[in-house]
Amino acid sequence: MELLYFAWVRESIGLDGERIDPPADVRTVADLIAWLARRGGGYAEAFADPARIRAAVDQAFVQGDAAIAGAKEIALFPPVTGG
Template identity: 60%
Template sequence: MKILYFAWVRQRVGLAEEDVAPPAEVRDVAGLIAWLATRSPGHASAFADPRQLRAAVNQDFATPDQAVAAGDEVAFFPPVTGG
């Protein structure tokens, strides 16, 4: 699974992207966030408040209950605002 990080999420994690192999019990975006938060202090900081994050799975916006699987591309980024 390829994970992409954008904006302040990237800054906190310290990576633009990484390839990961989450355990079998990680089945959705929420589970992935919880698991990623355990990977390092930077990950813990980035994923401390999941309400402050948005996700996309295979380039489509995703909700926390969106399924994820090996081979997916999952991106995390702050909420997008415009004007």
């Protein structure tokens, strides 16, 4: 699946996005965030406080308990601040 990062999540990690193939026990968005945080470095920094992360699966906003199986595109980002 394709991961996309925005705003300070992108800056901490140093990537706009990447292709990932998470293990089978990574079932939800919250699992994915925890799995990425364990990579350390910028990932640990970006995902130090999962409560500050919002997500979209296949371009629809979801909560942390959303399943990721079969997703093509998952975006992780801070709460939005447009307008």
